């Protein structure tokens with residue numbers, strides 16, 4: 001919090017204090033706080049009860065199931081800051097986990113951030129409600145609910161190479177999926193394939209702000225609404241797409257062919273046209289039979305094969321993986337400093353797990369608005385995140401967190417595709433989501449850390465892949 005905000009709070013606090021005789025009230029709070037019994041041993045049932053009581057007393061006003069708790073008159077006196085804190089609190093974290101928005105691992109990391117930094121409740125709330133700051137004892141008992149060991153195991157992780165196919169049928173599915181992924185016949189022009197927009201030699205993207213689909217009436221390629229994310233490691237996403245409208249890779253693969261802008265078809269029955277084109281290929285016909293028996297060439301078998309292939313697009317063995325596995329020479333000094341800053345700034349609370357992201361939907365405008373910093377001139381915003389899929393007002397502006405594994409290769413950045421340099425994307429993220437101001441040196445260090453996330457496909461670093469390495 002900056003001095004100006006503190007000053008405003010002080011005025012608000014003073015006014016309220018005068019009206020309520022807040023001194024007495026504060027003292028009562030304080031007496032209650034000082035009267036705490038000795039700490040129960042961490043992990044015990046008593047510690048659990050105490051931890052839950054602490055959350056109820058000190059946190060639920062802004063993060064509980066019902067947060068309609070502030071007094072409208074006092075809110076006016078606080079110059080609207082009460083409402084702002086309650087609403088921003090609600091948007092940042094909930095004590096009632098919502099599996100549709102976040103995995104439990106992400107909730108755990110967010111709470112850990114708070115227990116380490118003890119920046120909750122916000123200072124102004126602590127000033128107005130003496131005794132609500134987190135004590136050492138609170139932190140210890142809360143560790144019973146949010147354990148340190150679990151945090152370490154979910155913050156980063158090592159992604160394993162794709163397992164070898166279990167049997168001949170699975171092998172056929174993957175081989176078929178690879179052919180289909182590169183096959184233009186999934187589009188009306190026979191020229192646009194999945195690989196056109198998700199080129200494995202370009203970090204699994206097209207490196208364009210907006211993807212180019214089949215031509216429109218003017219003969220020029222039609223442009224997608226949002227930036228194309230990478231297909232590498234996409235299997236690990238909580239759901240697919242910036243707005244989460246597909247549950248998994250198979251469901252996702254059904255989207256582009258029937259997208260009039262991308263591959264040009266528009267109706268479910270158009271799958272018959274695609275199937276008829278594919279059936280002309282003897283090679284594909286044999287593979288469909290080997291993979292799916294007599295199920296034939298359908299939307300279901302096409303998308304299942306493509307998904308099976310995409311699941312092989314894992315990129316283990318980044319410099320950072322080698323560092324985590326004990327090779328302390330794998331990272332530069334700058335990247336090691338960057339790792340620390342990435343944790344201190346809270347980046348790792350959203351960009352976590354083996355692919356550094358994909359585990360949750362998060363607001364891009366809780367305090368600072370990403371769009372103010374990362375929307376080019378003349379850009380027409382067409383995406384509002386999870387709400388585009390769920391139609392829930394509360395999900396507006398919650399975007400699926402992108403994966404940062406291989407991020408050095410996937411420019412331009414953000415759903416707007418508006419930022420070309422990784423360093424600039426880092427700077428913007430620090431402004432919108434970071435915990436403190438950062439020097440140019442810190443920005444450079446975090447960038448170096450992210451550059452160390454480039455992995456390997458089948459043993460070859462993906463920034464060194466030639467077209468021949470990824471052809472079917």
Ligand code: HEC
Nearest residue numbers: 058059062085086088089092093110111113114120121125
């Ligand atoms: C007066 C309202 C308020 C209270 C009370 C409050 N918070 Fe928050 N909380 C916020 C706001 C505002 C944010 C988002 C801004 C920020 O992170 O500083 C937030 C963010 C968080 C986050 C998201 C992670 C993060 O660092 O941004 C967690 C976790 C959290 N609070 C936990 C707690 C816990 C635990 C308590 C009780 C000890 C608590 N909060 C009490 C308002 C509140």
Ligand code: HEC
Nearest residue numbers: 193194197211212213224227228229234240241242256262
């Ligand atoms: C014309 C370009 C284009 C084509 C062709 C295309 N995609 Fe995409 N792809 C995109 C864009 C743009 C997005 C993001 C759309 C969104 O989130 O709303 C995307 C999203 C995805 C995602 C989600 C990744 C994530 O992080 O959520 C996957 C997986 C994917 N595409 C795979 C495929 C497959 C498989 C095909 C072929 C069947 C394909 N794409 C064809 C442009 C394309």
Ligand code: HEC
Nearest residue numbers: 345346347350362399401402413414415425429430433434
């Ligand atoms: C509260 C969750 C959250 C935190 C904390 C967070 N990010 Fe992000 N990050 C996101 C979301 C959501 C996006 C996508 C935003 C968009 O495109 O609209 C994103 C996008 C990015 C991108 C662009 C990736 C791409 O492929 O387009 C980079 C780079 C990035 N974040 C780095 C960081 C760094 C560095 C930090 C710490 C300073 C950080 N993030 C903190 C949620 C978060």
